[in-house]
Amino acid sequence: MKYFDSGQIQKKLGSRLLLNQVAKRLFFLATLVGLVVLVILIYRVFSDSMGWINFDFLSNRLSTDPQKAGILGAITGTFWLMVVVAPVTFFLGVGTAIYLEEFAKKGRFQSFIQTNISNLAGVPSIVFGLLGLTVFVRGLGLGAVVLAGGLTMALLVLPIVVVSAQEAIRAVPQYLRDASYGMGATKWQTIKNVVLPAAIPGILTGIILALSRAIGETAPLVVLGIPALLIPLPEGIFDKFTVMPLQIYYWTIDAALVAEYANLAAASIVVLLFILFLMNSVAIFIRNKYQKRY
Amino acid sequence: MEKSIGQVRKMIEENKKTASFTNVVEKIIPKTLFVIAVISILTTLGILVTLLSETVAFFKEISFIEFFTGTVLKPLGQNAQFGVLPLLTGTLISSAIAMVVAIPIGLMTAVYLSEYASEKVRKVVKPILEILAGIPTIVYGFFALTFVTPILRSLIPGLEPTNILSPGIVMGIMIIPMVASLSEDALGAVPNSMREGALALGATKLEVTWKVIVPAAISGIVASFVLAISRAIGETMIVTIASGSSKNFTFDLTQSMQTMTAYIVEVTGGDAPAGSTLYYSLYAVAMTLFVFTLVMNLIAQYISRKFREEY
Numbered sequence: 001m002k003y004f005d006s007g008q009i010q011k012k013l014g015s016r017l018l019l020n021q022v023a024k025r026l027f028f029l030a031t032l033v034g035l036v037v038l039v040i041l042i043y044r045v046f047s048d049s050m051g052w053i054n055f056d057f058l059s060n061r062l063s064t065d066p067q068k069a070g071i072l073g074a075i076t077g078t079f080w081l082m083v084v085v086a087p088v089t090f091f092l093g094v095g096t097a098i099y100l101e102e103f104a105k106k107g108r109f110q111s112f113i114q115t116n117i118s119n120l121a122g123v124p125s126i127v128f129g130l131l132g133l134t135v136f137v138r139g140l141g142l143g144a145v146v147l148a149g150g151l152t153m154a155l156l157v158l159p160i161v162v163v164s165a166q167e168a169i170r171a172v173p174q175y176l177r178d179a180s181y182g183m184g185a186t187k188w189q190t191i192k193n194v195v196l197p198a199a200i201p202g203i204l205t206g207i208i209l210a211l212s213r214a215i216g217e218t219a220p221l222v223v224l225g226i227p228a229l230l231i232p233l234p235e236g237i238f239d240k241f242t243v244m245p246l247q248i249y250y251w252t253i254d255a256a257l258v259a260e261y262a263n264l265a266a267a268s269i270v271v272l273l274f275i276l277f278l279m280n281s282v283a284i285f286i287r288n289k290y291q292k293r294y
Numbered sequence: 295m296e297k298s299i300g301q302v303r304k305m306i307e308e309n310k311k312t313a314s315f316t317n318v319v320e321k322i323i324p325k326t327l328f329v330i331a332v333i334s335i336l337t338t339l340g341i342l343v344t345l346l347s348e349t350v351a352f353f354k355e356i357s358f359i360e361f362f363t364g365t366v367l368k369p370l371g372q373n374a375q376f377g378v379l380p381l382l383t384g385t386l387i388s389s390a391i392a393m394v395v396a397i398p399i400g401l402m403t404a405v406y407l408s409e410y411a412s413e414k415v416r417k418v419v420k421p422i423l424e425i426l427a428g429i430p431t432i433v434y435g436f437f438a439l440t441f442v443t444p445i446l447r448s449l450i451p452g453l454e455p456t457n458i459l460s461p462g463i464v465m466g467i468m469i470i471p472m473v474a475s476l477s478e479d480a481l482g483a484v485p486n487s488m489r490e491g492a493l494a495l496g497a498t499k500l501e502v503t504w505k506v507i508v509p510a511a512i513s514g515i516v517a518s519f520v521l522a523i524s525r526a527i528g529e530t531m532i533v534t535i536a537s538g539s540s541k542n543f544t545f546d547l548t549q550s551m552q553t554m555t556a557y558i559v560e561v562t563g564g565d566a567p568a569g570s571t572l573y574y575s576l577y578a579v580a581m582t583l584f585v586f587t588l589v590m591n592l593i594a595q596y597i598s599r600k601f602r603e604e605y
Contacts (some may be wrong), residue, residue, distance in 0.1 A: 004519065020501075048440070126528070
């Protein structure tokens with residue numbers, strides 16, 4: 001009795017193997033799509049910005065004259081924005097993570113906060129803009145200043161910091177905690193002196209990634225009413241400000257009016273991407289250098 | 295002897311003092327951290343309350359039915375009309391285009407990385423995809439308007455300078471890394487024994503992947519698609535820049551359409567006076583957007599929790 005028809009198998013084998021080879025190449029080509037687009041995008045931005053990035057561009061203030069326009073104001077604005085976002089996200093994000101990992105009892109409330117955070121991560125950034133507009137700009141009467149923008153951004157990137165800090169804290173092995181308790185340390189002393197120092201590389205990586213998200217984010221700031229045309233430089237967190245993505249936005253949509261604005265937009269994009277690249281490199285460096293594997 | 299006992303006593307006293315301080319800290323810290331953790335809930339509540347209260351005000355002026363069945367959106371001037379359908383179609387069409395790009399390419403990338411690529415290739419490709427995912431959306435908007443649109447216009451006659459097609463495609467490219475990385479995680483979680491079993495039965499690599507591995511990881515893969523849709527619906531800057539602000543109610547991809555997100559940008563950028571119908575419409579649209587993305591996210595969570603196969 002024959003269990004299978006070897007002739008039938010032989011007949012089909014050729015097309016099956018062919019299909020296998022075709023699919024393999026197809027999958028490879030699909031993988032290339034993303035890489036090719038990235039190369040084109042970067043090449044395109046660089047070629048458009050050729051000759052526009054120089055010391056004047058970095059040190060001049062904004063101007064309607066493309067030859068005189070610079071992004072010093074936007075860079076200063078981004079700096080002040082980070083002065084607000086960095087400490088607020090650190091405090092809120094790490095605090096929440098410590099609570100969830102070390103203090104909260106496993107149960108309804110803890111999983112409620114957890115679900116809430118993953119849902120917050122999925123809320124469109126523009127909705128955070130409306131929250132900031134209603135609560136910080138109008139409700140607290142702050143106006144479109146650095147503090148209002150920074151608090152809005154901090155809430156927007158909070159889930160990123162919480163999740164990465166949680167992972168970092170969870171990766172600290174239990175025996176380190178046990179050893180600390182064994183030497184008479186209290187819970188908070190253990191967290192402060194043992195858990196956090198061991199988790200800090202992971203936490204810092206998460207915070208840098210969150211900040212780089214905040215630096216590139218545009219939509220919520222447009223909703224807050226942050227202007228793009230702003231000549232005076234911000235000098236504190238209660239000053240009006242503008243940031244690089246907003247300059248890029250207005251230069252891009254006004255490029256129909258003044259062709260050189262497209263070059264200015266491209267030049268700002270190069271500066272923005274360079275800053276993001278630096279921040280990500282630092283994050284990767286910290287991760288590789290200080291991340292201890294237990 | 296007397297002296298040293300005194301010293302010990304002193305030490306004990308001092309210890310008690312610091313101990314009581316430590317005890318106070320031990321009591322305060324959990325409460326403080328609890329308050330901090332609650333801020334994330336307050337954020338969600340804040341979003342809900344602000345959106346809901348202004349949306350209710352909006353529906354006092356415009357009826358629910360008029361809003362959701364109206365095909366004309368003309369927020370300014372006399373006889374203003376507030377039908378959300380033009381925005382809804384704009385959002386759904388741009389998201390659909392993005393999915394047509396992101397789902398096949400993202401899934402094939404995930405399959406290649408998880409099943410075919412060597413460790414070396416993976417180590418090169420994954421960081422590059424992460425870079426692609428980390429590029430700010432405003433940059434993609436610039437790319438869509440100044441690069442993709444001109445190319446498409448030379449290929450498709452009759453394509454308007456601002457149209458829904460170009461931002462849809464670019465949005466899809468932006469989402470590829472997200473679909474690829476989430477799907478790859480799902481594929482990677484399928485145990486090797488299943489691959490070996492199928493290979494031992496004489497299946498080709500493609501048959502193993504397509505008939506065994508992908509079905510086994512389908513819950514994670516579908517969840518990644520749903521999250522990608524949610525991301526596309528909420529995406530703002532690409533569509534704002536490249537699709538213009540025409541509130542056309544159409545299914546013609548060559549035309550300019552406005553999405554819900556782009557409408558919010560346009561109205562807030564124009565400084566709508568607080569209390570006007572225009573101002574309230576902002577929140578009604580944002581509420582619709584919020585509900586859409588929230589439902590998508592909940593579906594994704596439900597799928598990956600409910601249908602996850604445990605091996």
